[in-house]
Amino acid sequence: MDKPRFEALLGAYVESAPGNRLRAEIALRPDLAGMRFFEAPLAGYAAPDDGYFSLLGRPEAIGGHFIPPREWLPGAKTVISVFLPFTAQIKRSNRKDMIRPSDEWLHARIEGQVFQNELSRYLADVLEDAGFAALAPPLDPRFRTGTAAITDKTRQDFYTSNWSERHVAYVCGLGTFGVSKGLITAKGVAGRFISLVTAAEFAPTGRAYSDVYEYCTRCGLCVRNCPVKAISLDTGKSHSLRSEFLDETREKHRPRYGCGKCQVRVSCSHKIPGRKNSP
Numbered sequence: 001m002d003k004p005r006f007e008a009l010l011g012a013y014v015e016s017a018p019g020n021r022l023r024a025e026i027a028l029r030p031d032l033a034g035m036r037f038f039e040a041p042l043a044g045y046a047a048p049d050d051g052y053f054s055l056l057g058r059p060e061a062i063g064g065h066f067i068p069p070r071e072w073l074p075g076a077k078t079v080i081s082v083f084l085p086f087t088a089q090i091k092r093s094n095r096k097d098m099i100r101p102s103d104e105w106l107h108a109r110i111e112g113q114v115f116q117n118e119l120s121r122y123l124a125d126v127l128e129d130a131g132f133a134a135l136a137p138p139l140d141p142r143f144r145t146g147t148a149a150i151t152d153k154t155r156q157d158f159y160t161s162n163w164s165e166r167h168v169a170y171v172c173g174l175g176t177f178g179v180s181k182g183l184i185t186a187k188g189v190a191g192r193f194i195s196l197v198t199a200a201e202f203a204p205t206g207r208a209y210s211d212v213y214e215y216c217t218r219c220g221l222c223v224r225n226c227p228v229k230a231i232s233l234d235t236g237k238s239h240s241l242r243s244e245f246l247d248e249t250r251e252k253h254r255p256r257y258g259c260g261k262c263q264v265r266v267s268c269s270h271k272i273p274g275r276k277n278s279p
C-alpha cells in the first residue's frame with residue numbers, strides 16, 4: 001500500500017459511498033433527501049515519534065491523559081489525519097439564520113458523523129487487508145472524553161479527550177488553529193476530521209507553519225458570529241458557554257444538535273485567509 005493508492009481509495013469512497021449522502025427516510029425535509037455531506041478530502045501524515053505528539057501531553061496542549069500513537073498501536077509507523085470539508089450546500093444553508101443551526105448543518109453534524117465512522121472503519125480495513133495493522137483511536141474502546149479528576153463543567157479543561165482530531169491534524173500538517181479553536185486547513189475550517197494510526201509507512205507531510213495560530217488573521221468574524229458570545233479575541237473560546245448552547249439546540253432538535261456559526265460567514269470558512277482557494 002503506497003500513499004497514492006491509499007489516497008485514491010479515500011477519495012473514491014468519499015465521492016461515491018452512499019453513506020456520504022442523506023437517506024430520504026430520515027431527512028428533516030423532503031428536498032434534503034440525497035444531500036451530500038462532504039467534499040473531496042485532504043490527508044496529512046506524521047511519524048508516531050514526531051516530537052509534537054509528546055508536546056500534546058503537556059497541560060497547555062491536551063494534558064497527561066493524551067495517549068500517544070504507539071500506545072494506541074504498538075509498532076505504528078504513521079499517523080494519518082483526514083479533513084472532510086462540508087459541501088457548499090451545507091455551509092450556505094447555515095449562513096441564513098445566524099442563531100439557529102440549519103437543517104442541513106444538523107444533518108451534516110450527526111449523520112455526517114455516522115459517515116465519518118464508516119469511513120474510518122473502511123480505511124482501517126483497507127490497510128489491514130494490505131497487511132498493515134490500523135485503528136481509528138476515536139472508535140477504539142480506550143477512547144475517553146473528559147478526565148475522572150475534573151467534573152466541573154464550567155472549567156475549560158473539562159472539555160478534553162485522550163485523542164484530539166484537531167491537534168493530531170495540526171501535527172500531520174493539515175493546518176493551524178483559529179481563535180474559534182477550529183483548525184484552518186487549505187480547504188478552510190468548515191468540516192470534520194478523522195484519523196488513523198497504522199503500521200503502514202507513509203512519508204510525513206511536514207508542517208508548512210511554525211506557529212499554532214499562523215493561519216488565523218484575528219479578523220474577529222467568528223467572535224461576531226457566535227450566538228452566545230463564547231469566543232473572544234483575548235481569551236479564545238469558552239467551551240462551557242458553547243456546550244450550554246449545544247445542549248439547548250439538542251433540546252430543540254433531538255437527537256441532533258449543532259451550531260457552526262463560527263465556520264460560516266468567516267474569512268477562514270473555505271480557505272486559509274488571504275490565500276487563493278485550494279483546488
Ligand code: SF4
Pocket residue numbers: 177178179180181215216217218219220221222223266267268273
Ligand atoms: S474568523 Fe477570523 S479570527 Fe476567527 S478563526 Fe477565522 S481567521 Fe481567525
